[in-house]
Amino acid sequence: MTQAIEANFDGLVGPTHNYSGLSFGNVASLNNVARPSNPKAAAKQGLTKMKALADMGLVQGVLPPHERPHIPTLRSLGFLGSDAQILADAAKQAPKLLAAVSSASCMWTANAATVSPSGDTKDGRVHFTPANLVNKFHRSIEHTTTSAILKATFNDSKHFAHHPALPSVDHFGDEGAANHTRFCRDYGEQGIEFFVYGTSAFNAAAPRPQKFPARHTLEASQAVARNHGLNPDKVVYAQQNPDAIDAGVFHNDVIAVGNGNVHFYHQDAFLDTLRMREDLLRAWGEQDKPFYLVEVPRDAVAISDCVQSYLFNSQLVQRADGNMTLVVPAEVKENSNVWNYLSHLLQGDTPIKDVKVFDLKQSMSNGGGPACLRLRVALTQEELAAVNPSSLMSDTLFKTLNQWVDKHYRDELHEADLADPQLLMESRRALDELTQILQLGSIYDFQK
Numbered sequence: 001m002t003q004a005i006e007a008n009f010d011g012l013v014g015p016t017h018n019y020s021g022l023s024f025g026n027v028a029s030l031n032n033v034a035r036p037s038n039p040k041a042a043a044k045q046g047l048t049k050m051k052a053l054a055d056m057g058l059v060q061g062v063l064p065p066h067e068r069p070h071i072p073t074l075r076s077l078g079f080l081g082s083d084a085q086i087l088a089d090a091a092k093q094a095p096k097l098l099a100a101v102s103s104a105s106c107m108w109t110a111n112a113a114t115v116s117p118s119g120d121t122k123d124g125r126v127h128f129t130p131a132n133l134v135n136k137f138h139r140s141i142e143h144t145t146t147s148a149i150l151k152a153t154f155n156d157s158k159h160f161a162h163h164p165a166l167p168s169v170d171h172f173g174d175e176g177a178a179n180h181t182r183f184c185r186d187y188g189e190q191g192i193e194f195f196v197y198g199t200s201a202f203n204a205a206a207p208r209p210q211k212f213p214a215r216h217t218l219e220a221s222q223a224v225a226r227n228h229g230l231n232p233d234k235v236v237y238a239q240q241n242p243d244a245i246d247a248g249v250f251h252n253d254v255i256a257v258g259n260g261n262v263h264f265y266h267q268d269a270f271l272d273t274l275r276m277r278e279d280l281l282r283a284w285g286e287q288d289k290p291f292y293l294v295e296v297p298r299d300a301v302a303i304s305d306c307v308q309s310y311l312f313n314s315q316l317v318q319r320a321d322g323n324m325t326l327v328v329p330a331e332v333k334e335n336s337n338v339w340n341y342l343s344h345l346l347q348g349d350t351p352i353k354d355v356k357v358f359d360l361k362q363s364m365s366n367g368g369g370p371a372c373l374r375l376r377v378a379l380t381q382e383e384l385a386a387v388n389p390s391s392l393m394s395d396t397l398f399k400t401l402n403q404w405v406d407k408h409y410r411d412e413l414h415e416a417d418l419a420d421p422q423l424l425m426e427s428r429r430a431l432d433e434l435t436q437i438l439q440l441g442s443i444y445d446f447q448k
């Protein structure tokens with residue numbers, strides 16, 4: 001049998017990366033509002049992580065940034081005239097709206113979509129549903145372009161099925177793979193799809209957070225599971241602990257991560273931990289590999305440590321020897337509770353055997369760690385061969401993209417700069433060139 005693999009598709013940080021405090025409930029986004037950003041450093045930090053994972057022998061892909069500021073959204077909201085006029089009017093009349101349509105938030109591709117590998121789906125294809133991200137206006141405008149990018153990257157209907165986003169209303173709030181994990185013995189076999197939601201929209205009695213929004217609903221996850229043709233016996237749902245959301249855990253991937261036969265999560269991540277454990281063990285059943293439930297006790301690491309360090313927003317990746325590496329942000333090393341816990345974990349009886357640390361400070365300052373920056377797509381060799389080859393990381397692509405960033409990106413950006421018509425022109429020139437580098441065709445409005 002040919003070996004299936006799990007590829008990571010990272011979002012390349014766009015030229016308008018900035019700190020606008022747009023994400024209520026996301027502590028880092030709120031704390032860093034109005035700080036100057038460095039889009040050039042942000043893009044390079046992301047590229048360095050992508051290249052390092054490719055060098056570890058993993059398949060690494062790149063998804064391009066979206067067109068920002070998004071002039072078509074401003075036009076649809078009544079701004080008229082030339083692009084420069086629209087920017088000037090929006091900056092004056094609705095500066096927060098201009099910031100929202102300028103966000104580089106599509107870099108966090110864990111929120112791009114939910115992906116079900118072919119081993120799990122009825123028709124044996126890989127299924128994609130772009131997330132509607134309806135809870136945040138600046139993110140709710142992503143799914144149309146995300147859909148175009150996914151279709152251009154996974155462009156073969158024999159292997160890949162693309163669904164539209166769910167209805168854009170709170171009832172179907174969908175944050176994509178940030179709340180979705182897949183467990184399996186082998187990436188090509190039937191696995192368990194684990195959906196985590198913030199609340200249930202159609203059940204008024206369901207527990208919900210008091211302070212911050214629950215961005216993802218049970219009903220959204222159920223609809224995705226139906227559309228993807230998943231086997232109900234191999235789907236597990238779990239509700240996030242509402243208190244965790246109120247403590248700043250706006251996506252489940254801030255407090256849990258899974259891969260293969262390992263679920264690594266915090267004691268306070270879920271509303272009903274016992275049930276989550278039982279449901280996963282039942283779905284796993286009898287296999288020649290044990291299932292590891294690695295629960296981090298609150299006495300060792302508090303929720304506040306998780307939110308501050310992003311311990312769980314790590315990538316748990318497969319090594320050639322069958323063990324796993326945890327890819328963490330530098331903040332993990334700076335938090336002594338977390339670092340001590342990790343040192344202890346690596347000695348224990350779990351497949352997690354080493355840690356790799358990356359500086360992702362630019363993304364982290366908006367609440368996005370290593371796991372937020374990647375969308376996982378498990379692929380058989382035949383499916384991998386059908387992926388757009390120009391989207392896959394290599395020595396050449398790494399060099400080309402670094403040069404491209406050097407040529408087009410600024411190293412300092414303030415919120416006021418978003419009104420600069422030059423920034424719009426620079427971004428469009430950059431993205432036009434990028435679609436040629438990645439051979440994606442015309443995916444942006446300005447190219448049509």
Ligand SMILES: NCCC[C@H](NC(=O)CCC(=O)O)C(=O)O
Pocket residue numbers: 018019020021022023026029030103105108110111136139178250251366367368369372
């Ligand atoms: N998965 C990580 C997502 C982080 C993202 N932050 C933001 O959109 C912050 C943007 C700003 O505040 O400028 C969010 O909360 O959805």
